[in-house]
Amino acid sequence: MTMNADVHRRSPLSAAAIAACGVALADSKGLEAVSMRHIADALGVSAMALYRHVENRENLLLAMAAETGREFVLLPPAPATWQEMLRHLASSLWDGFVKHPWLLQIVLGPRRLLDMASTSDLEVLLQALRAAGLTDDECFDCVLAIPALVIGTSSLAFAANPGPGVHSPTRANAVVPLNADDAARPESLTAAFRGRGITYDSSRKSLDFAVDGLLRGIEARSLKNVRMHQEKQSG
Amino acid sequence: MTMNADVHRRSPLSAAAIAACGVALADSKGLEAVSMRHIADALGVSAMALYRHVENRENLLLAMAAETGREFVLLPPAPATWQEMLRHLASSLWDGFVKHPWLLQIVLGPRRLLDMASTSDLEVLLQALRAAGLTDDECFDCVLAIPALVIGTSSLAFAANPGPGVHSPTRANAVVPLNADDAARPESLTAAFRGRGITYDSSRKSLDFAVDGLLRGIEARSLKNVRMHQEKQSG
DNA sequence: CACCGTGTGTGTACACCGTAAACCGCAGGG
DNA sequence: CCCTGCGGTTTACGGTGTACACACACGGTG
Numbered sequence: 001m002t003m004n005a006d007v008h009r010r011s012p013l014s015a016a017a018i019a020a021c022g023v024a025l026a027d028s029k030g031l032e033a034v035s036m037r038h039i040a041d042a043l044g045v046s047a048m049a050l051y052r053h054v055e056n057r058e059n060l061l062l063a064m065a066a067e068t069g070r071e072f073v074l075l076p077p078a079p080a081t082w083q084e085m086l087r088h089l090a091s092s093l094w095d096g097f098v099k100h101p102w103l104l105q106i107v108l109g110p111r112r113l114l115d116m117a118s119t120s121d122l123e124v125l126l127q128a129l130r131a132a133g134l135t136d137d138e139c140f141d142c143v144l145a146i147p148a149l150v151i152g153t154s155s156l157a158f159a160a161n162p163g164p165g166v167h168s169p170t171r172a173n174a175v176v177p178l179n180a181d182d183a184a185r186p187e188s189l190t191a192a193f194r195g196r197g198i199t200y201d202s203s204r205k206s207l208d209f210a211v212d213g214l215l216r217g218i219e220a221r222s223l224k225n226v227r228m229h230q231e232k233q234s235g
Numbered sequence: 236m237t238m239n240a241d242v243h244r245r246s247p248l249s250a251a252a253i254a255a256c257g258v259a260l261a262d263s264k265g266l267e268a269v270s271m272r273h274i275a276d277a278l279g280v281s282a283m284a285l286y287r288h289v290e291n292r293e294n295l296l297l298a299m300a301a302e303t304g305r306e307f308v309l310l311p312p313a314p315a316t317w318q319e320m321l322r323h324l325a326s327s328l329w330d331g332f333v334k335h336p337w338l339l340q341i342v343l344g345p346r347r348l349l350d351m352a353s354t355s356d357l358e359v360l361l362q363a364l365r366a367a368g369l370t371d372d373e374c375f376d377c378v379l380a381i382p383a384l385v386i387g388t389s390s391l392a393f394a395a396n397p398g399p400g401v402h403s404p405t406r407a408n409a410v411v412p413l414n415a416d417d418a419a420r421p422e423s424l425t426a427a428f429r430g431r432g433i434t435y436d437s438s439r440k441s442l443d444f445a446v447d448g449l450l451r452g453i454e455a456r457s458l459k460n461v462r463m464h465q466e467k468q469s470g
Numbered sequence: 471c472a473c474c475g476t477g478t479g480t481g482t483a484c485a486c487c488g489t490a491a492a493c494c495g496c497a498g499g500g
Numbered sequence: 501c502c503c504t505g506c507g508g509t510t511t512a513c514g515g516t517g518t519a520c521a522c523a524c525a526c527g528g529t530g
Contacts, residue, residue, distance in 0.1 A: 013478085035516065048518075049479045057517065108343035108390050123425045138444065140428060145445035148387030155343050155386055156379060190358045193375060209373065210380035213452025220451050248507085270487065283489075284508050292488065 013045060015053040019063040023100070026064065031102035034061070065106045072096050074121045082128040083215050089125070090146050090211050097154040098200060104155050133226040134218070142218060149210050157203035248280060250288040254298040258335070261299065266337035269296070300341045307331050309356045317363040318450050324360070325381050325446050332389040333435055339390050368461040369453070377453060384445050392438035 021042055026034050036057060040047040054060045072095075076088040097103055122143070129139040196202070256277050261269050271292060275282040289295045307330075311323040332338055357378070364374040431437070 036518080037516080046480050048481080048520095051518075052478055104343055107394065108339055109394075119425050122428065126425065126428065137440075140431065141441040141444040143428070144388070144391060144433075144438070144441045145384070145448070148391055148441075148445065149380070149384055150387065151390055152383030152385065152387030153379070155390075156383055159342065190354050190361065193357065193361065193378070196375060198379075203379070205372075206376040206379045206383075209376035210383065210449060213380070213449045213456065214445060215448075215452070216455050217448025217451035221448065271489080272487075281509050283510080286489075287507055 013043065013049065013053065015063065016067070018043070018050055018054055019060065019067045022060055022064045023068055026102040027100060031105050034064075034102075061106050065103060068096065068100050068103060074118070075124060080128075082125070082132050083219075085125050085128055086142065086146050086215060087211060090150050090207065093147055093150040094154060094204065094207060097150065097158075101154075101158050104151065104158055107151065108155070133222045133229065135225065138218075138221065138225075145214060146211070149214065150207065153203055153207040153210065157198055157200050160198035160203075161200070248278065248284065248288065250298065251302070253278070253285055253289055254295065254302045257295055257299045258303055261337040262335060266340050269299075269337075296341050300338060303331065303335050303338060309353070310359060315363075317360070317367050318454075320360050320363055321377065321381050321450060322446060325385050325442065328382055328385040329389060329439065329442060332385065332393075333439075336389075336393045339386065339393055342386065343390070368457045368464065370460065373453075373456065373460075380449060381446070384449065385442065388438055388442040388445065392433055392435050395433035395438075396435070 018039060021039050022034050025038060025042060036050055037047045039060075040050055043050075050060075054063070072092050074089050074092055076084050080088070125143060126139050129142055130136070134142065253274060256274050257269050260273060260277060271285055272282045274295075275285055278285075285295075289298070307327045309324050309327055311319050315323070360378060361374050364377055365371070369377065
């Protein structure tokens, strides 16, 4: 009986299970609650046992990021323009970063994010972009720009209102004693800016705005490229 | 003599000096080398002495960010279009993040970055944007989008090649065992993508590309707004 | 059956971290 | 004069990642 309880208590304790447990912990209590001892406790096991399946805490974090990244669907269903693809990419990344804010903290450190994207998805996207008339350099830049925009926007959103298990510093505004004459000048836009606040919803809207603008700019560039190509062809 | 040496050895040990020492340490050895004990050692003082001038390590990091942020010049010299302003903003932020990569790690955490910008600069920028015909919402989004883009781009660049004092994980590519058939398909863009690498210079170019596109998109939006306004006025 | 290597979990130990509390010397003001 | 308070030190506690030695259960081989 007792040994039976022992047996069914612990799962095989694989690296994947450890990463999953780390993800759960980070989701519920924040990234700094993800310590070897905490994970081990949650798994009903000693801390050092984890090292049989995971090399470092660093690699564990990477595994958590990879595990989470696998649930993204970077591309929209099959027949899609490159605009739809990029929009869907942004949306998917945003959703992931909102659902797992600690991902930002992992990504932001000196670690490799790009490996998270599956190569086949990347290939489809790049081909679509090139078909639109973009040079290889421009394809490269586009594929970098969208994740950069999402990372930056969600990072700002997360900084403005941190998630669970995050202790904000004692007095944040004390950092820069900005002269509080906002009320003195009611026509000031800064006042409206400050009063508005940055919520996740508003950030999502800002992200859409930026992606829209970026796509519009890319379209212009693509059209120009195509026109130049046609001129050279006819000339 | 000895007491003289003692006297001129230690500066008055103000909060600013501590923050400056922290900045120097972070620049040279990376952010994780910025510990109370290390700073204290560098200042020739005991660790707890710092707490007379700094509340937390958290607040120390914030002070470091503020100290560093003060050296930015967010706005170009006086007569400038809003495009030049936004471009200069992006460029200045980029330079700062490249010079002090640890800033990203501080900003990325649950802390408030926006307070770093001086309100007057913000006001100038917002007025210029509104004069261009953008709605207040759009001004808001523009001012968020540029820093977001810079943060995201530099974060990707930093992730690709970390600075000094950063130990990359033992085997980064092991995270996602991406099928290495790159060589098998020479026409694959993914191969070119991967072979290209992400340097700080290339990221700077990507950033310029994205800012260009964004500005172009914003210009289109602004023109449309102005046109609508004129129609309503004449109609 | 005995035996033994190997692979997995445990316990102990070390260095480091942030920081709370007590202490101590010394300058300035009553 | 004393004494109060500020700046610095020392010690200590709980937390972290992780190196190392050990224990136990297992499967293959004699």
